[in-house]
Amino acid sequence: MAALPLETHLFRFFESKVDPYPEAAPQPAPRGFFAFLWAGTEGMRPYILGMTLLTAAIGVFEAVLFAMLGHVVDWLAGTEPAQLWVDHGGTLILLGAVIMGSTFLVALQTMIKHQTLAGNFPMRLRWNFHRLMLGQSLAFYQDEFAGRVSAKVMQTALAVRDTCLIMTDILVFVTIYFVTMIIIVGGFDAWLMVPFFTWVALYAVALRWFVPRLAKVSRRQADARALMTGRITDAYTNISTVKLFSHAGREAGYARSAMQEFMGTVHAQMRLVSGMEIVIHALSMALILGIAGTALWLWSAGQVGVGALAAATAMALRLNGMSHWIMWEMASLFEQVGTVQDGINTLSRPHAVVDRDDAKTLTVSRGEVRFDQVCFAYGAKGADARRVIDDFSLTIRPGEKIGVVGRSGAGKSTLVNLLLRFHDVESGRILIDGQDVASVTQNSLREHIGMVTQDTSLLHRSVRDNILYGRPQASDAEMIRAAERAEAHEFVLGLSDPKGRTGYDAHVGERGVKLSGGQRQRIAIARVMLKDAPILILDEATSALDSEIEAAIQASLYRLMEGKTVIAIAHRLSTIAAMDRLVVIDEGRIVEEGDHHSLLARDGLYARLWAHQSGGFLGEADGGPLKVSETDAAGPVVV
Template identity: 80%
Template sequence: MQEKLVFRWFENRVDPYPDRPPASTPRGFFTFLWAGTEGMRPFIAGMTLLTAAIGVFEALLFAMLGRVVDWLAAVEPARLWAEEGGTLLLLGGIVLASIVLVAVQTLLKHQALAGNFPMRLRWNYHRLLLGQSMSFFQDEFAGRVSAKVMQTALAVRDTCMILTDILVFVIIYFITMVVVVAGFDAWLLLPFLGWLALYGVALRWFVPRLSKVSRAQADARALMVGRITDAYTNIATVKLFSHAGREAGYARSAMKEFMHTVHGQMRLVSGIEIVNHTLSMLLIMATAGVALWLWTQGEVGLGAVAAASAMALRLNGMSHWVMWEMASLFENVGTVQDGINTLSRPRTVLDHPGAQALVVPRGEVRFEQVGFAYGAQGENARRVIDDFSLTIRPGEKIGLVGRSGAGKSTLVNLLLRFHDLESGRILIDGQDIAGVTQESLRAAIGMVTQDTSLLHRSVRDNILYGRPDATEEQMVAAARRAEAHEFILTLSDPKGRTGYDAHVGERGVKLSGGQRQRIAIARVMLKDAPILLLDEATSALDSEVETAIQESLYRLMEGKTVVAIAHRLSTIAAMDRLIVMDGGRIVEEGDHRSLLARGGLYARLWAHQSGGFLGDELDEEEGALA
């Protein structure tokens, strides 16, 4: 019980989940490492000092043992304790004291740092990446990003541990050992210094090559994991097109690239083993030979021969360890450098310094000469949104209509500030959205999309995502309004959880499209934001269910400013105004009837989608606008 309390005390010295928001990570290698040690530095420093002390003790231990050998050779056994008993007890006390030294060092290393250090880094890196813009995730594999978070956190820990623990121990041990050996006879230094020179040459040749192949391996591993994860994430599409073999081949090409780096690494490893053993054997033979020669000359005693030989044998084992740790160090260096490219990528959408929370008393949305284009800009670049101006009155319900690529979804993404504008501005109740916090902006907007993906959690968690502080009664009420309550009660998962506790699978794969859509609608109903965005909100529902929840959607829209994209006619007919877009501009606006009468783009789209038949009554129209 007492030992558990000691372990727990050291484990609780470091908070792996600090509340303070993480700072942006620097791009330089050593500055990146230094930033990663924030909150850990006192413990790393303490461990380093104790490690140095242990290195000194271990080297001096050989000198102590050499002294004991000399006593054994010079003193009669019957008089050993009488003449050297006090010294032997003192040496025994020093050895026992070293147990405390090692115990505190290992508690700092393994309890305070080994687990907490990488977890703290994962926590900070994850929060940092959650704040990245949408374009960042559109350009990356989800599996690749998560692999970078996991790999880099461990690599930063291991790099710091090797630099501050293992290398400190080796350097201090070797310096102390040189001092001890020189105290016996300076000639004994020759084998050690010769070994050190050759060992340094071997490190200089092998380590940079290991570093290079390790960087390539880290990137190849992340690519391999990303491709495999991508196939699992889109497994329905893979099976729908019968492309399991194609996906296996796609992953195999990444696996081959990874194996190419593995073979290169293992060739270097074999070379290290052979060279390292050769140097170690040469050191042992040279040390033993020089020590014996000096003994035959009467220059040193048996204790010096024993101590020097023991030190050479210790270096034999240590040299293998050091070489592997150096290889590991540069492998971790490569992993960290690879991770820096992802983790230190600057955010493209940032809250301005001193940004205030958005306040939405009315819900007016105004676009003023908005311009935006994706990717690289140039004189010939075609803007997705071009000089777009529109005012949506408080509580007004508009529909965005247009061909694919007209800029409808981009306009909604700009309103959510997933991207920053090139020109113009967007105002909500007179507040420029670029000057308010992103969290408050998106908290004021509810959105239901056509492609609804749910979190791999319970139904309850997914609905409460709209308002985490809602009560059970409020959550169930939202589910009822979305016509989801009845089917939710029938759900179960392989672990025996049922109803609202049942888990929905990754991206909600265990549910039908209509069920996912109804849960998404319930989530937005629970959020009850003053501005509502609907993007094919009922597209996945059958006619009977759509009719059943249409009244709920109307109730949801009451008192809200609504922007709807490409809805079925029943929803479009309920809009106060339709905005027809083409080439990122407004080309027409008005209600359904006036736009049909105008005979422009809207009328052509309508004629195309309704098969050329335009009904006289809205309630008889069955088409949908794109």
């Protein structure tokens, strides 16, 4: 392989100074603006400081350069051409060397700024912000647009970088340059400082008027942009629902209202920008006239030389160009500040469910699950809150298979979410083999629980990636075996996508939209089969399957349940009637408990639910009692 050129090695040296993907877990983001910025610069501070010092040196050099050129003009005015190099040749050569040597300062500063910071800084922030957002609870995402959260992660990272660079690079340069320039001009004659100080005072007034207004509208704009992005993303995410109800026009209108709100902030911003441009140009022209006029007056009075006149006028012209740039950078700074402040509201929100400092790794040897006087309410807490789960106690023996039955809203899915610790209980405990789920790490808890839900969501990746999500280290043979057991292997081999990938390499689309409901469900079942966790949760696991496929994989599901503790939730009672025990809950409490036949004989809530469903789901002509085969080698099967 050919050797890389020297400049490539040089670039890579500076690019590799910062790791954009640190392994250390990110700390919760502080809510204060400057504390948030300071936390965001972790790992970057030495390079920001180095860039700042180099920027200051460049600012000093550029201002001093005008003084040097002023002296050259004086030499030209007072020296015969033939004597110039004789009298000043050495100084001119030294001056040329200094000017060329400044290239080293600029090169080092720009390498740190553009190679070390420009890309690594925001990527490091995105990496940490993304991991913080992955740690948020389900309740957080139920209250947020996914697109809105994504926009906050992306735009806040850039805004933090730009805020830090503007404050430590551009403002430092301007401050150092201006202070040095004032000293140099004052060295020519104190009267030359008057136009500069007058300009500074008026310029500060302009900044004081325009910048806060730009900052305010920028904060509104950042929030409006995130809302607009969230609404557009929401429509794309639910495109099948949009088309099913023929609401493309309605969704366009819904997005347009957000776009109109965003455009309102754009118009307000651009009006301020136009006014700012006019005022700054007028001030710049006044500065040039003031400096040139004062310098000419002093020269005509013999108080300054031609070099001072040239240097002061050149500095005024330079400030004319810089004044627009400074104002834009100040406006950009406050825009970024507004974006950061807007992002802080989302990114610094504390995690609702966190591991304890002394959390241990869950170990499951038997698989006993026990709910001990558990109480839970969504939203408001306290005596007035309506509890979804109320003083709930239940012990599930190791290897026992129970079915959870109840009306919609009775608390069935909430029980599962509490077991998985998607929410923390209000009071009581949930124990697995005697270990409180609140005292173990969330990752180890969920590693020991497999779950198949009714609303199966797949990642927009290959079928292989989706199945291996259950156990990433599994071999291809193990993955294919799981797919075969879930009756998925045959249809997977026939899949293809627009990029020509086939079989297990074919991508399934966002949330698996390119597959049918039954196909998605079988991929999900294969994923859980591959995971092979000791505790299994089935939440309407076969609801998306047609009768033929359901019958085909029913035996596989029972094989999957062998030796595991199983909690099965179903609205369709025929799918769980063959469980070891049925638990009937209503309003967060257990109201009945027993097997299918004993509950029917009790003639309570279960019997009423069974009578209500027996004609619609069982497919039996007489709607009679369920018959359970005890002879199937794979386990009890509904017949």
